[in-house]
Amino acid sequence: MLRIGCHLSSSKGYEAMAKDAMKIKANTFQFFTRNPRGGNAKAIDPQDVARFQATATTQDITPILAHAPYTLNACSADENIRDFAKRTMTDDLARMEYTPGNMYNFHPGSHVKQGVEVGITYIAQMLNEILTPDQTTTVLLETMAGKGSEVGGRFEELREILDRVELNQKMGVCLDTCHVWDGGYDIANHLDEVLDEFDRTIGLSRLKAIHLNNTQNPLGAHKDRHATLTTGHIPLEALIRIINHPALRKLPYYLETPNDLDGYAAEIALMRDSYIE
Template sequence: MYIGNHLSSAKGYEAMGKQAVRLGGETFAFFTRNPRGGKAKEIKPEDVEKFLEIAKEQHFGKIVAHAPYTMNACAAKEDIRELAHTMFTDDLKRMEYTPGNYYNFHPGSHVGQGTETGITLIAELLNQVLHPEQTTTVLLETMAGKGSEVGRNFEELQAIIERVDLKEKIGVCLDTCHVWDAGYDIVEHLDEVLKEFDRIIGLERLKAIHLNDSMNPLGSHKDRHARLGEGQIGPEALQRIVCHEKLQGLPFILETPNDDEGYAAEIAMVKSWREGLK
């Protein structure tokens, strides 16, 4: 496994690569544009080249780009869906500057239209924006199930995947806080949860992990992240996740409420857990 955290893309790829190294990271995640939407920063090829050199030197794992939170593929309003299409298309083009990586997004909220309609609209958008030549794998994120979120269980994610034509371009990012809040007991029944994921979706589609503790009890459907070991999931369960044999080789991304010092400490802690595998 590769461990890293969310970084700001405002200063460019080279700066993100250097910051990841300073924090002890072996990968990282970044928003393709402001998390609340807006125009994306211009990509400079020379900046990307410098980052690619760092990534090669440091043996980085795959990096995980994150779509803005405002991108709602199954919104009730057509103009919001059109904006999602525009951002998605643009982001996939931009991802080809760093080929072969991951683009993660929240499936969306159906806003009263019903889950089935939401699933249909998300799949329709994916069929419009995915193309055979892209090297990026698009990841559906597991969600906590608050409000009208789509993706609150493995069945909903699989229902989207089933409707996508280019299934080879689709994967899943499992968020530990989200699945816990959604009702999957990864503390007492991690093996069973992974078996269920494999039965419904297939573990070969699991491409990345968001490693977070949760402020809330199992099945709360609230999505409140906590620092590692300071929430309801706890350090022992998180260590079992990091060290699970079926999750090795994946990028693990921290989305905990932290500053750089806190992230460096958490990355070091996760690395110490990983040492137990050797």
């Protein structure tokens, strides 16, 4: 069974997201933990969470993937920004325990001319300060496009972070198809080779989720502009090969394409029809 969903608005709470997922025939979804361009988080309503958990169990909506706000930069040159990232992620991981056993994804950050090594050091330091042995949430590093001073545009950079995290059994990776393509990994013509490189460098056992997106950019552009599945530079048949690949077919997929709910429903239906049971 293809486990696929999209990014849903969390503004109305967990139960509303479950209902939206059901409308578009999604069996998983992603959401922002708080304002993606700010830092404010809506208070969690335990009754809303309980209703969501009941619906999710009945409808088999799992796992859910929380996404950290874009303002979180764990390797900024500004100590105050790094502190904001630490406090925000600490709070987010506490909030995730209302829905235990799910995943939390974040962009590693931008080192802002300090150098990749310094950036990796700051990111690992933050994770070592906030991860706890009893947390049930798996924290995912997202593969990035390598634009500007982003950390995570190469698999080796993610591996270096993982190696420095003491509780790295609590960690995983989310592969974004738009980002890796923009980062220079040819998943259209050399998918097996890219996955072999990922396995050698990080280990496929660390791959926990996939952001399924097309891109507005040619291979290796080092930008980050998502496109719908049927437009962009990655051929549709390449995305279909990804969801059917033996090493990837059992993973959850999350669409972050520029769409409304109807557009997401159409893309989910397209991928379901293309999935080989």
